[in-house]
Amino acid sequence: MSTDHLGSARAVSVIVPVYNAVAHLRACVASILAQTHRDLEVILVDDGSTDGSGELCDELGAADARLRVIHQRNGGIGAAQNAGLDVASGSFITFCDNDDLMSPHFVKRLLDVLVETDADISCCRWWNVGASTAAASLAAHTDDPPGEVLVFDDAARSYQTVFSSALRRLRRDELRYFSEANWGKLYRASMFDGIRFPAGRYAQDVSVAMDLYLRARRVASCSDRLYFWLQRGDSVSHSLRSASYFHDILRAHAHSFTAALDHGIVPARAYFGLTALRRERQSVRTASDAAMYREDRALVCMLKSRLSARQRAHCAGLSLLRRAEVLVYDRTVHRRR
CATH class of the missing domain: 3.90.550.10 (Spore Coat Polysaccharide Biosynthesis Protein SpsA; Chain A)
Known part of the structure; x- marks a missing residue:
């Protein structure tokens, strides 16, 4: 430039x-x-x-x-x-x-x-x-x-x-x-x-x-x-809750997950990002949403299978902690006007 x-x-x-x-x-x-x-x-x-x-x-x-x-x-x-x-x-x-x-x-x-x-x-x-x-x-x-x-x-x-x-x-x-x-x-x-x-x-x-x-x-x-x-x-970030919204979040973190592993980095943050799958499932409204969800579920299973048992336990523990923090954040900071 x-x-x-x-x-x-x-x-x-x-x-x-x-x-x-x-x-x-x-x-x-x-x-x-x-x-x-x-x-x-x-x-x-x-x-x-x-x-x-x-x-x-x-x-x-x-x-x-x-x-x-x-x-x-x-x-x-x-x-x-x-x-x-x-x-x-x-x-x-x-x-x-x-x-x-x-x-x-x-x-x-x-x-x-x-x-x-x-x-x-x-x-x-x-x-x-x-x-x-x-x-x-x-x-x-x-x-x-x-x-x-x-x-x-x-x-x-x-x-x-x-x-x-x-x-x-x-x-x-x-x-x-x-x-x-x-x-x-x-x-x-x-x-x-x-x-x-x-x-x-x-x-x-x-x-x-x-x-x-x-x-x-x-x-x-x-x-x-x-x-x-x-x-x-x-x-x-406050208002959108469609299945495609969570699909995009998941796919973005899936890319991050793969890039991290390919460079020898434990993808703890991306692992937490994959929990968007749960929100995607809750947001399914149409047949195309359901098909998209099934593909994303298979992708998440494949990605997690790349982790060792120790890595997976580490990522899961951090994910639970982060989920609790996000719940607190959503009830406090995100409600500011």
Whole structure:
């Protein structure tokens, strides 16, 4: 990817997939444009919005030359992210969901950390906030001091093994944890050479997570909470419960499972992801749903058969613990407004 458009080796492209987000998009974009790192290209990809978000993208784009607007037919978040990647001209890439907010220090902090440690990915912590308190939370934490940084070279192994909230706190291993989400991270643009998100599928971030982490030479993780993840009851992760939704989640984790085993990594996190099979079964409504479920059940059995008895017991134990944590999370954080 050329940096000619931005004219700097420290130029950053921020990709924002936009779909029916008219109520939150203005605040989201304002938080990006307020970054202390000014060498930005902000790519708004209107993915066939029907609520006026497309027109708002054009209005915002006309007001700031750093904004680039793309309009396309609805293809899902993966297709929108790919459209942004295809035109991005920065040396570094980050993503922001269309209803979330960034601390004004987000880009500069992650860029400084990445460059200073010669990492391929840098990541930060985040705040889970309700939509009604997001602006106040951002204002309250704008001037938080920088925290500690941990650098490690086994990102894929860490991704698969450090995911239980309780265990990572007990082991003081928080900085080795990062989510599948593409937000909250800064990537060298070259990390996406030959890698694109699956279009038209859910869990598009999980689908490429292991590919990216296996490619990364080094990851720099900082304790700073620089990203504000809004919880809304009408978001995709809250509202979709179709069999195809859980099918996509399962298939994404199946890819992660296989990639981990092929590289000698116990796929504990992916094992937990395969529990989407239970939710898929509960969501079967049609004959085609039932056929899809049977295929996925056979796939899960085949994948688990690749584990030794010890590996399977280890993964099953962590999966039970994580399931309990998710139940607590769904009853607390996900209910914020």
